[in-house]
Amino acid sequence: MSFLAARRARNSRASGSASPARTARFARRVGYAAALLPAAVVTVGAVVAGRSDRARAFWARVDEPDPALPAVARRPGAGRLLAHALVCVPLGLLALIPVGIEVLFVLRGVLYGLVDQGPYDHSWGGPTLAGAWITHFLVALPFAAAGLGALWLIDRLRSRLAGRLWGRRVGAGPVFALLVSSAAGVVLVIAWIHQL
Numbered sequence: 001m002s003f004l005a006a007r008r009a010r011n012s013r014a015s016g017s018a019s020p021a022r023t024a025r026f027a028r029r030v031g032y033a034a035a036l037l038p039a040a041v042v043t044v045g046a047v048v049a050g051r052s053d054r055a056r057a058f059w060a061r062v063d064e065p066d067p068a069l070p071a072v073a074r075r076p077g078a079g080r081l082l083a084h085a086l087v088c089v090p091l092g093l094l095a096l097i098p099v100g101i102e103v104l105f106v107l108r109g110v111l112y113g114l115v116d117q118g119p120y121d122h123s124w125g126g127p128t129l130a131g132a133w134i135t136h137f138l139v140a141l142p143f144a145a146a147g148l149g150a151l152w153l154i155d156r157l158r159s160r161l162a163g164r165l166w167g168r169r170v171g172a173g174p175v176f177a178l179l180v181s182s183a184a185g186v187v188l189v190i191a192w193i194h195q196l
Helices: 003-017 019-034 036-048 052-063 078-110 129-164 172-195
Strands: none
Touching: 019 036, 019 078, 019 129, 036 052, 036 078, 036 129, 052 078, 052 129, 078 129, 078 172, 129 172
16 A cells, blocks of 8 residues: 555544544644745755754654655655755745735734724724724634645645655656746735735
């Protein structure tokens, strides 16, 4: 049984019995995606400093390599660790967009009344503070959910690309998705800057 088939079987067993486990897995993936850029930079530094063992241990906790792989594949060398970290840099930069959306959700949705002191005459949901606060929270809620979904997808893509780190074949699909999503992120950031 291949690694991916075993993971799917494990996930399907877990999905039927333990919703908290699925939620924890989702939160872990979102957290890994949010911390992807610093993790990639630290990995590069660790490899350059000759501490590949620490970087390898970190990525092994993140990726859970297939125990059926040969020991050589489960212990990637400095070159593969460095290549994986360099692939994670554009994904980490891309993850900054949904992380920014989550920060805006907290500041302009959850804490709206504490951040904006009014007057609320021309605010969404105004003219009262309560109406403006509730409206800003409700408008920001779907964007926050989309941001969490984007972080989950970024980590899924990183996980697929990590197959090469552990000696598995990675097809053209994940590489193409990396290129397209990176280009889309650049276009989005440029458009966002121009509208300011």
